[in-house]
Amino acid sequence: MSAGSTISSVETLGHLMSHVSSRYAERVMVEEADGRQFSFSQAEELVERLSNGVAKEVLPGQRVVINLANGYDLFFACLGVARAGAVAVPLSDQLTKVEVERIIEECDPALVVSSLDQIYGDLGEPEIHIDKHSTAAIFYTSGTTGRPKGVELSHKALLDRLNLMGVIGLVGPQSAAFGLPLSHLMGFIFALSMAMAGYRVYFFPKFDPKAVLDIIEQKRPQIFAGVPAMYRLLLEAGAESRRLNSINVWYSSADAMPTDLARKFQDFGSALSFGYASSFGSAAFIEGYGMVELGGAVATRMFPSMPFKSAAIPAGFRELLDNAGIGIPFGGAELKVSDANGSEVAPGTVGELWVKNEGSLKGYFKDKSATDAILANDGWVRTGDLARRGPFGTVYFVGRAKDVIKSGGYSVYAREVEAVLEDHPDVAEASVLGLEDPKLGEVPVAAVRLMPKSKIGVAEIVSWCQDNLAHYKVPRQIKIVAILPRTDTAKVKRDQLRELFEPEK
Incomplete structure (x- = not known):
């Protein structure tokens, strides 16, 4: 060659x-x-x-x-x-x-x-x-x-x-495992990138956490890609007790990845493995920020591979990594946090994330009004994501603009409430949405899925929220559900959850 x-x-x-x-x-x-x-x-x-x-x-x-x-x-x-x-x-x-x-x-x-x-x-x-x-x-x-x-x-x-990715092919035959829908951009782009790198792919047409864990143990791939919901399912299927040290890189995109979950999988993998039993260090965990309209990921947040497990990372360095926002733009992408007119807002102020990127959409097919709504005249894409600037030019994801709940003059960010709920050791995942309220306009409500064998009740979850959230952010109703309805890209269908809740009176 x-x-x-x-x-x-x-x-x-x-x-x-x-x-x-x-x-x-x-x-x-x-x-x-x-x-x-x-x-x-x-x-x-x-x-x-x-x-x-x-x-x-x-x-x-x-x-x-x-x-x-x-x-x-x-x-x-x-x-x-x-x-x-x-x-x-x-x-x-x-x-x-x-x-x-x-x-x-x-x-x-x-x-x-x-x-x-x-x-x-x-x-x-x-x-x-x-x-x-x-x-x-x-x-x-x-x-x-x-x-x-x-x-x-x-x-x-x-x-x-x-x-x-073609340069990666120089290292010799490697392999990866994933089970994403190939009709959606994340799965399609990952398949393209693995082909460019010459990787052997173990593919699951339907994601099955036990089967994925079996393949990682048996076939020893070096990379796994999935969305955050898949990582939660792998954890619930017993990932902690499996030998996953062949994985040197975990990759996630399509939704916000909880830091503690990323750290767990870092430690399940390794920096380098020598066969089934011998390895050292922790794997890299890469989280991509992007959307279909941007042609895929435009920024990456990386938890780098270390010669030790993540618990041994010095506190100062851990804090720096954990506060890296959505990550570093790549591929020539530019990011700014803007007001409605496209002007950059002051650091710390929440605005809409705009991205300029050569890989962005040409437009929405046969939908000029939607195309005009997302594309600014100067090539910027209005993502609909809320963000704020932090120190050193970092950008922090706050939530989707459509998921902001306006309650009594306050702005409640669904993602913030979900993160607090998911911090509870008995809560596997949560989805928060706004319910119409005659006095406050909207109030937050939540559907939660519990960890296996958990016996926790709604009252305990409410108490947790009251201890960790301002009063106006505490969900007015909480429903415990067996599953959260999802699209085939594992995004929660919030509209289907709405029927679970009683209208506020």
Whole structure:
């Protein structure tokens, strides 16, 4: 392998598999939970066949809906569509029939793929070369803030920040495990990055915490990626008693990661392992901040790997790491905390986080009003996230603007109340929302899921809140639930929780 080929860039999704196959060839690219495997060269051949099948039905630039179950077939279909010069529209297999029909009507696709057999073609046709600034795919948002919207992302947006992953391939064969939906951007980007690095991936179409722990123990991957809810489920499934020391890097995104949970998993992993029984130090834990509209993560908060466990970190250094905010911008992203007019607010003042980034959305598909609402004229994206500036230019995430509860003239941040609830040793996770109130406008209420075998009651949780929160932040109603309803990206569906609570009188 020449140095030039090592760092050469991939400019379009359609070129990805020929590029990585030339480097990694017979390495295993993916092993799914049912044991099915693809080497890089086998995956390249499949993508070429799918591309040629698509090209017989679709013109460059037309849209192709990929309506397949979660798995690498969906990923390869997207790459095949891109190789044919068309635009992939991957759909979640968790959508209802009505939701699928609405998206298909909105997209007006030239083709809807419900089986790879539909687009399985011959070998031999070259890929269609298209501009890297053209739309590569349309990813639909998870719909937690209203009806899902189609986010148009270019080839450049999806690939530019990943090209350095090719350098990682120099260290030799490594492996990773994850079980994210590939129809959503976090899972898709992680699959792309692992392909660029030449990693073998152990993939779970449906996240199963016990199966994931088994694979980590048996197959010894070096990286795991998931959302915070998955880490909670791994902990509840017995992660503490498993041998997870092969993991050198834990990665999380899509929601705020509790610091104490990140520290636990740091210590489950290691800085370096020598086989099953011997290892030392703690793993790195990386938390990404981003959203679909930004083309993925634009900032990272890192808990670095240490030659000792996290409990031994000096107090001053621990405080510095724990107060790093959402992390360090990368890939040329710029962050500012703004008022409604785009002017930066004073340090310590809560404002909306705006991001300028070359990987941001081109727009929402067929939704000019929503596009105008999120994109400022000068290229800044209004994220809808509330944040504040701290010392040394750090940025702290406060919560979603839509999750601010206006109660009697006070602003109650749902994420702050959730963090206090989750600090209770018997509370596994919590979701806080605002309920209409005739006197105060809104009041906070909470749904909580308890740790296994916990017998704690509502009165004890209320008392905990009263000891740790100002009176106006204490939830007026608390419901203990067995599960919190979630999207397939593990975000809580707050609207479904609302029906649990009685209107305030």
